[in-house]
Amino acid sequence: MSDEIYDVVVVGAGVEGSAAAYYLAKRGKKTLLLEQFPLPHSRGSSHGQSRITRKAYSQDFYTEMMHEATDIWRQLEREAGWEVFRQxxxxxxxxxxxxxxxxxxxxxxxxxxxxxxxxxxxxxxxxxxxxxxxxxxxxxxxxxxILRADKALMAYQTMFKTFGGRLIDGAMVTNIKRGNIVTLETPNATYRGRSVIICPGPWASQILRPFGVKLPLxxxxxxxxxxxxxxxxxxxxxxxxxxxxxxxxxxxxxxxxxxxxxxxxxxxxxxxxxxxxxxxxxxxxxxxxxxxxxxxxxxxxxxxxxxxxxxxxxxxxxxxTPDEHPVLDYIPGNRNIVVGVGFSGHGFKLSPVVGKVLGQLACGETPSYSLTPFRIDRFPPQAGL
Ligand SMILES: Cc1cc2nc3c(=O)[nH]c(=O)nc-3n(C[C@H](O)[C@H](O)[C@H](O)COP(=O)(O)OP(=O)(O)OC[C@H]3O[C@@H](n4cnc5c(N)ncnc54)[C@H](O)[C@@H]3O)c2cc1C
The missing domain is CATH 3.30.9.10 (D-Amino Acid Oxidase, subunit A, domain 2)
Incomplete structure (x- = not known):
């Protein structure tokens, strides 16, 4: 294990984890992004050519988030130098x-x-x-x-690295040990971070189980x-x-x-x-x-x-999730382990703001948006871990 300690380690380089990593590296945080598969891959939820983006939502809180998300999509495409969002x-x-x-x-x-x-x-x-x-x-x-999904993901990851972030693919996190400094094990190496953000997409149950967390996903x-x-x-x-x-x-x-x-x-x-x-x-x-x-x-x-x-x-x-809103919260009992999961088929467009609030939680800051609709404890504990 190296002596290096990251400010934040992000697990999962889908669009949500990549957006969080991008936000943190841009803020000068020493950030590591770990992805289980060699990139790019098409086994999760963030691949493909297109996603819809819109401010029209039945729920207020998403429309509010989409104002800032739209601005960040524009910034990201300016930074990357290729089209991400076609209005x-x-x-x-x-x-x-x-x-x-x-x-x-x-x-x-x-x-x-x-x-x-x-x-x-x-x-x-x-x-x-x-x-x-x-x-x-x-x-x-x-x-x-229309969001150019593959290009948007590439833009987040490219800019993350440009801002000093480290991305390691082919690195499945097999164990996370809690503590003031969190230790993450992969088959080939062990990494350490002051905080961790877990964005595992459909692999959530495997990685959350050791924390005693079972979500109704x-x-x-x-x-x-x-x-x-x-x-x-x-x-x-x-x-x-x-x-x-x-x-x-x-x-x-x-x-x-x-x-x-x-x-x-x-x-x-x-x-x-x-x-x-x-x-x-x-x-x-x-x-x-x-x-x-x-x-x-x-x-x-x-x-x-x-x-x-x-x-x-x-x-x-x-x-x-049953209410089709994601979970954006700390893992219960852990103020330095954050989870973003359950985007229910509409999370791509929201990722700039999701990345920001997950990053804020990981830094111990008050998030810019109310996260009440996204709390983990809105779901009663599930039996059968
Ligand atoms: C067909 C389809 C259409 C959609 N259309 C829209 C749309 O029009 N508009 C919209 O806003 N949204 C849309 N979405 C939803 C959006 O794409 C998803 O909400 C979003 O991609 C979820 O991203 P994610 O990062 O949570 O998950 P993922 O993309 O699955 O990323 C999770 C990553 O974590 C990695 N991982 C998991 N476990 C580990 C581990 N132990 N160690 C290391 N890495 C790990 C995985 O390999 C994966 O790369 C659509 C989704 C689909 C499938």
């Missing part, structure tokens, strides 16, 4: 005057964010490629858009589906915006999201916001035929100008 705008689709759209509007209004509420007639006129029921409409959020395998346009260019970002649809009745209660033809030429990404419950290590054995069948029906009904079978299917993992 196309975003639409939340749902029943006109229904709870989902009304909640989005309240939250946008309370946070002084811009928006436009289309009538069902205007919605059909502006998006002629969509076929939703006549009482459907959308809230347009002009500050939303579910890991879901998500099929990322791309559907070919019949008419090339009809779903480009100049015509269709990234969208999220509250599919309360039609899609067995699941929501659906999508992005315009921006990644694979001539293909639109449309996915179910759910999937089969999996064991992370056995993910490739999961049966997701039901998801693909459900989405075939959805695309046939609502996107008539797309081929009704996906031509590309990739996979990714969600780590969901």
């Amino acid at each position: 196309t705008g975003f639409i939340a689709i749902g029943q006109y005057k229904g709870d989902f759209l009304e909640d989005n509007i309240s939250s946008l209004k309370r946070n002084n964010a811009q928006f436009e509420y289309l009538t069902p007639v205007d919605f059909r006129r502006r998006y002629p490629m969509l076929r939703y029921p006549n009482d459907f409409s959308c809230v347009a959020d002009p500050d939303g858009g 579910k890991t879901l395998r998500i099929s990322v589906m791309y559907w070919k346009e019949r008419d090339n260019g009809s779903h480009a970002s100049s015509k269709l915006l990234p969208f999220y649809e509250k599919a309360v009745r039609r899609c067995r209660g699941y929501d659906v999201y999508g992005l315009p033809n921006e990644e694979y030429p001539g293909h639109v990404k449309i996915c179910l916001h759910s999937g089969p419950d999996i064991d992370t290590e056995l993910r490739d054995q999961a049966d997701d035929k039901w998801v693909i069948d459900l989405m075939k029906g959805y695309v046939r009904e609502h996107f008539p100008s797309l081929e009704p079978s996906p031509s590309i299917v990739e996979t990714c993992i969600y780590t969901n």
Whole structure:
């Protein structure tokens, strides 16, 4: 074991751990980022070409965070020198005057964010490629858009190193020993830090178990589906915006999201916001035929100008909490071990602010945002560690 002691050691170089490491190194903290797999990898939740970003949220606290997150995304792309965020705008689709759209509007209004509420007639006129029921409409959020996920992750990690951080990949943390100085063991070396931030994504239960922490997390395998346009260019970002649809009745209660033809030429990404419950290590054995069948029906009904079978299917993992809000908190009884987990399929856009508040907790500071919705003790202790 070397004598070196880091201010903070971050475990997990997905988008949340990388954002925390970036924040700390930029502040001059001596920071180590450990990742179990050789980078880049596609086994967790942060890989792929795109993610939606938006200020339109039903909950106030996310809209508030997204103001600063959007500014940090801009800073990050200036620092890295490549595009991370493409501001196309975003639409939340749902029943006109229904709870989902009304909640989005309240939250946008309370946070002084811009928006436009289309009538069902205007919605059909502006998006002629969509076929939703006549009482459907959308809230347009002009500050939303597309995050280039792989490039964003690379930007965090590159800038982290530029600011003096050390990133070691292929280093699985197998044991964490508490104390004023925390010791982290990997198969090849042992590291020490005054504080630790754990951002393990879907591997949470393995790393949290020795702390006596069992969270009610579910890991879901998500099929990322791309559907070919019949008419090339009809779903480009100049015509269709990234969208999220509250599919309360039609899609067995699941929501659906999508992005315009921006990644694979001539293909639109449309996915179910759910999937089969999996064991992370056995993910490739999961049966997701039901998801693909459900989405075939959805695309046939609502996107008539797309081929009704996906031509590309990739996979990714969600780590969901019961209320779909992450845990951003100390491990109970440990003021120098912080955890960020359970981002429930919507954490990418939030990562600049998540990285900041996790970093603040690790430095013993008061976080810039209320973390009440994200407390670990909102879940009663689970049996069966
Ligand atoms: C298909 C899909 C679409 C999504 N769409 C959106 C979207 O449009 N907008 C949005 O905001 N969000 C979206 N998300 C959610 C977002 O991508 C995730 O919330 C986010 O990537 C979670 O990042 P993470 O760092 O928590 O997890 P991960 O990316 O899984 O990172 C965890 C890392 O920790 C490492 N690790 C685990 N255990 C150890 C250990 N013991 N030692 C060392 N390393 C370890 C893992 O290898 C991994 O690299 C989507 C997610 C998916 C899957």
